[in-house]
Amino acid sequence: MSNFMIKGQVIDFPDAQTIRHHKKGAIVVSPQGKIIWSGASRKLPKQHAKLNVLDHGEKLVMPGFIDPHIHFPQYRMLAAPGKDLLDWLNRFTFPEEALFKNEDHAVRAAKIFLSMLLANGTTSASAFCSSHVQSVDALFSIAAQFGMCMIAGKTMMDSNAPDDVRDTAQQSYDDSVTLIERWHGNDRLQYAITPRFAVTSSPEQLRLAGVLLKDNPDMIMQTHLSENHDEITTVAKQFPQARDYTDVYDSFGLLGKTSLFGHGIHLSQDEKARLAETQSRIIHCPTSNTFLGSGLFDLNAAKTAGMKVGLATDVGGGTSYSMFKTMGEAYKVAMLSGYKPPVSELLHMATLGNAQCLNIDESTGSFDEGKWADIIVLDPQATHTQRFRQQLSTDITDTLFSLITLADDRSIMATYVAGKRKYRAG
Ligand SMILES: [Zn+2]
The missing domain is CATH 3.20.20.140 (Metal-dependent hydrolases)
Structure with a gap:
């Protein structure tokens, strides 16, 4: 068992005004299911360069x-x-x-x-x-x-x-x-x-x-x-x-x-x-x-x-x-x-x-180091309506806005609990 990495558009919400978005982002997860590092892939520390990667491409990777x-x-x-x-x-x-x-x-x-x-x-x-x-x-x-x-x-x-x-x-x-x-x-x-x-x-x-x-x-x-x-x-x-x-x-x-x-x-x-x-x-x-x-x-x-x-x-x-x-x-x-x-x-x-x-923010809710890797992978184009709507999206704020109005469980591609995939669509 060793560390592994999840890649995609990594997004979390440190406060009510902020969308922290890395279009090409990565999260390094320990075998115990804790987040060791998260951020833009280009800033990945060298020691994590050769890990196994679960690459979700353009999909959105967000906290559960x-x-x-x-x-x-x-x-x-x-x-x-x-x-x-x-x-x-x-x-x-x-x-x-x-x-x-x-x-x-x-x-x-x-x-x-x-x-x-x-x-x-x-x-x-x-x-x-x-x-x-x-x-x-x-x-x-x-x-x-x-x-x-x-x-x-x-x-x-x-x-x-x-x-x-x-x-x-x-x-x-x-x-x-x-x-x-x-x-x-x-x-x-x-x-x-x-x-x-x-x-x-x-x-x-x-x-x-x-x-x-x-x-x-x-x-x-x-x-x-x-x-x-x-x-x-x-x-x-x-x-x-x-x-x-x-x-x-x-x-x-x-x-x-x-x-x-x-x-x-x-x-x-x-x-x-x-x-x-x-x-x-x-x-x-x-x-x-x-x-x-x-x-x-x-x-x-x-x-x-x-x-x-x-x-x-x-x-x-x-x-x-x-x-x-x-x-x-x-x-x-x-x-x-x-x-x-x-x-x-x-x-x-x-x-x-x-x-x-719930007073559990020290252990989950965002991608800060040390928290559990509770992670979801989202497809913002999961339905016909969403796909056509995304043709008009110009930035991540707009993409996310359309999701809160149009998305449901069909947009959930995968759910990880403490680093382990517990749900996969299809
Ligand atoms: Zn009730």
């Missing part, structure tokens, strides 16, 4: 996508026609999640789910499992086989849900402790404390989620916040002492720089300020928000308020595993609020920005 909010048990229920969030949960989501009590079902689903991520160029994710321990065991065991960075947790849910997906506050705490001991820190796996949202948790369950976070201050906590107006009204009734929805989580110690809040569409200025002050992460899920009619997230206002924002699919409320489709929808939703995000900002969000939200 990172999906910071996705539901593993919803892997096959995209496009379920709910009236709104709460109707969609009750009619479609809970019955499907109940199947994950069965270990065989969970393992079969994990293989499909993770294969779908890789086929869409997603190499890392933060995932909600079902309320069953079996779902977490299945996802982590298959993710470890694939060598993926996977953050996931058992959904804590003791209220307002059917018996077969509901736990108790104490059971959810005990299960979480068991799963943390079993999985957290193994390979590239991290446990996430995962109360579904305030509607499906008792005060005692949220208190215990806060205890778990206090005992594990570097651990990701993931939940939902302010997605839909009926949800907000329900939460206000369930937690009458709270100032607002954000204050429900705040009062149980659940805000902070390892906390991920899906959606955050209808936040007040006070809530935005508190989330920014605590460095909590808001995860924008545009295809889900438009599909369920939840509302239009104001990306620019969130940034102006100082909030750190990630970008995610929210499969299966979201309508695509593709981060291209997600970026395209984020662009449209931002345009409707009068903000035109540059393509560098959206691609940064989908890669290094999401890594920053």
Whole structure:
């Protein structure tokens, strides 16, 4: 085993304004799957001159996508026609999640789910499992086989849900402790404390989620916040002492720089300020928000308020595993609020920005030396529409812009996880 080299048009996004592009670029990868060097081929240090080369020619070589909010048990229920969030949960989501009590079902689903991520160029994710321990065991065991960075947790849910997906506050705490001991820190796996949202948790369950976070201050906590107006009204009734929805989580110690809040569409200025002050992460899920009619997230206002924002699919409320489709929808939703995000900002969000939200940016998200070689190879002319569109592209910015609007999994030629090719088109 020795070092090897991947060549192509090497592109990554060190910040929201910058496209780092080497038309003839190279990435040197160690046998362990770490990036040793990346840059323009003509600047390749002499000691790497004779390595084995995987040459992708004119194809684009980019960091793997990172999906910071996705539901593993919803892997096959995209496009379920709910009236709104709460109707969609009750009619479609809970019955499907109940199947994950069965270990065989969970393992079969994990293989499909993770294969779908890789086929869409997603190499890392933060995932909600079902309320069953079996779902977490299945996802982590298959993710470890694939060598993926996977953050996931058992959904804590003791209220307002059917018996077969509901736990108790104490059971959810005990299960979480068991799963943390079993999985957290193994390979590239991290446990996430995962109360579904305030509607499906008792005060005692949220208190215990806060205890778990206090005992594990570097651990990701993931939940939902302010997605839909009926949800907000329900939460206000369930937690009458709270100032607002954000204050429900705040009062149980659940805000902070390892906390991920899906959606955050209808936040007040006070809530935005508190989330920014605590460095909590808001995860924008545009295809889900438009599909369920939840509302239009104001990306620019969130940034102006100082909030750190990630970008995610929210499969299966979201309508695509593709981060291209997600970026395209984020662009449209931002345009409707009068903000035109540059393509560098959206691609940064989908890669290094999401890594920053998950606090994994020291190990993935860009091609800096020392990171894992999580790499995707893209064909910007994968479809007829893209091929004709590329005839008009004059520079890399325009090529990338057309990709976020037109591309999907058909543009993914190969996906490497820690230097190993785990997916190839065709
Ligand atoms: Zn979600």
